[in-house]
Amino acid sequence: MRVRRVLLHVLAICVAVLTPVLLTHDWAGAQPVPYGTVLVAGADWAGASAALGDLNVYGNGDGNEDTAQTYGLRYECVELAQRWASLRFGAPPIWPVAYAYQMWDVGPRLRTPWQQLPNGGAVAPQFGDLVIFGATPGSPAGHVAVVAGVGSDHVDVVEQNWALSSPTGHARLPLDGTTMQPRLGMPVIGWLRAAVAPTGLKGSDGPGGFALDGFGGVHPWGSAAPLAQPVGWPGWDIARGVAVQEGAAGGYVLDGWGGVHNFGKAPVVQASAYWPGWDIARAIALRPDGVSGYVLDGWGGIHPFGGAPVVTPTAYWPRWDIARSITLRADGVSGYVLDGWGGVHPFGGAPILQTTTYWPGWDIARGLALRPDGGGGWVVDGWNGVHTFGVAPIASSTGYFPGQDIARGIVALDPGGGYTITAWGRVREFGDAPPVSLSASFDDALARGVG
Template sequence: MFVPAGQVLRAYNLAPPPVTLNPSSLTFGNRPQGSTSPAQSSTITNSSGAPLTINAIGISGDFAQTNTCGTLPATFAPGTGCSVSVTFTPTASGTRTGSVTIDDSATGSPHQLRLTGYSFAFKAAHTLDGWGGLHADGGTPPLTDSAYWPGWKIARSAALLPDASAGYVLDGYGGVHTAGTIANVPTAYFGFDIARDIVFLPTATAANPQGYTLDGWGGIHPFGGAPAITGGGYWPFWDIAKRLVLLSDGTGGYILDGWGGLHGFAVGANPMPPSLSSAFWPGWSIARDIALAPGSTAANVAGVTLDGYGGVHPFGASGAVSGEALWPNWDIARAVRYSQDSTAANPMGWTLDGWGGIHQFGGAPAIPMGGFWPNFDIATQLIIG
């Protein structure tokens, strides 16, 4: 080969790696502690031109493995191999990691199959963006959203059924749009941007979705045959109502206004829930969201409200909140949710910022985010079921 003077000839080794793992990592979706996942597999292939000896296969973390590699050590001709099958049994909450380690005769040994699994107290978690996109968080399987408005920030809220199998996205005009497999029932429609929130009754199912939407004036509108409500708050021609929540038994709930006021309402013929107060900012519409502790009933209401700077404020029988993310003088906090294993005395959960960041408080585990948009205030709601 002739190489002109002053030129550099470089040679590159483009040979494949001596051991190929396909896939090179396994991820296991969210599941309860102590339960075992279905198995997932990866194929180990001798990608070199020489025999490969596998000496041992080990595993770490909350995972177990079986394999088809036979009695080890075992030798495999080029182009052949075996497979490893992995299950996940979480022993603690949060994101769990581990690896399958393959001790072999190839360069770069040991080779590793990376493992990730999730275990959270919720069945599902999703971040709603303002264009209507739903982004699965924390190992949750994705939901197919039937509506999306790119470039138009019109999605206002979303809700999951009690079994978290499906839900609705609410647009600002009052339209509801299916996410997952769920019946689509008529709801109050306003023709202008005034719808603010949506909730399901605890008895709602995919075949019989019942619940309520909230408009910015404070009107609560039943859908799917849900009973009418009494009480609440109503401010005609004033877009001040922000969110609504239902008690765990569906007998009543509360509206949150923008100043932080709580306004109880009763469902059907049930008695009114107790009058409660939380942080209050008269004349300043800075309240952003409200959540009730798991198991809250009229006899023992506990909850928190969220201000736009990230402050989480307990009310009712709730204990003090610790560790929340704060953004002083920056209105960027958007949603607050409890962890399902939280208690009234020791509240823990998460807040959502407008960029999509999810921040734990009270010792809740970190949730991997399904969507994150730095410098773009588009995240609208965190829905957890």
């Protein structure tokens, strides 16, 4: 095992796995792909982040052609991980490690720290995490891979220097809840997650917020930074809504039973309604104070949390799960409820607003967002069509999918537009809102809301 030092920085390596199982795939006469071959293009896995720099995944030839460069030894597994961490999150281009498995201990101590999330712990992997494999006698350097996507039962990774005779640069690994099994005998220690905002967004005052997945994970988009999240339900699709505090410092996740769970800097709050075993909670809205608000149930009931005053809905459908979304006006006690047919119903003294679309008998409305002045807003339908109500400009979305029930939520940015989220986590601008970068996308239709 060799270690090279350049400018006093340790350049880490990750030796291709040398287990008997792997060698069964290295048939006689097999030749490695040429050194520096692009195995996966950056745009094919990193999305908008590919514009930050070279995020291609490269072949490492026969493993004996390493050359030192900005992010370590080309094209070891650590080199890709450091390149991603530096370009995306501003981490040092070279970490003070000699081997891949040592990244686990070093990550939290960097000037741009990374959070340790142990394998089998409370939090599942998400896009952008670094999966760290432990050392074994067959691979004393361990291994590191970058998470490119997550599904309900798998994690997709991109990687360098794995299986030199037949490298692909990517792999789909099984996931059971929050547990990843050993890979060819190599244990998964856990995954590192950046505790800072992505490069180019940190310190920005541009738009940003959080996307919610069905397991309760909150994923920053735009200028929002990753936040601590004490609660999640890996493998259980039970999260139903997300509400974000002003400035994206924190917020609340709603579960289907009516539980309200804080994340980031938001304090713990007390809910006034809870239905254990009954998936009937549908949406959540936060008042201007950032610590109280309302939960909407599927029948149209509106339930305060965090000390919010009681309000009375003007529309209620007992024993009919048809209410879909709720939004509040600036006074924090009045607003609107959306039903599945597209009806917009005032409560708390809000004025009646005229809608431009209605689908009687068709449960296709998915979310509503109010303009800051409260005089109107937008409804998103399942095909990601955006429709005005009240006084609001007509605002087309960047993606429309006729025949596909794909939209999962909507949020207003300013009087002229905002963002929708589609089932696989894509945040799409509408109206005059600018495009934003993402921190997560899902292989399965797991998105449940946006805030």
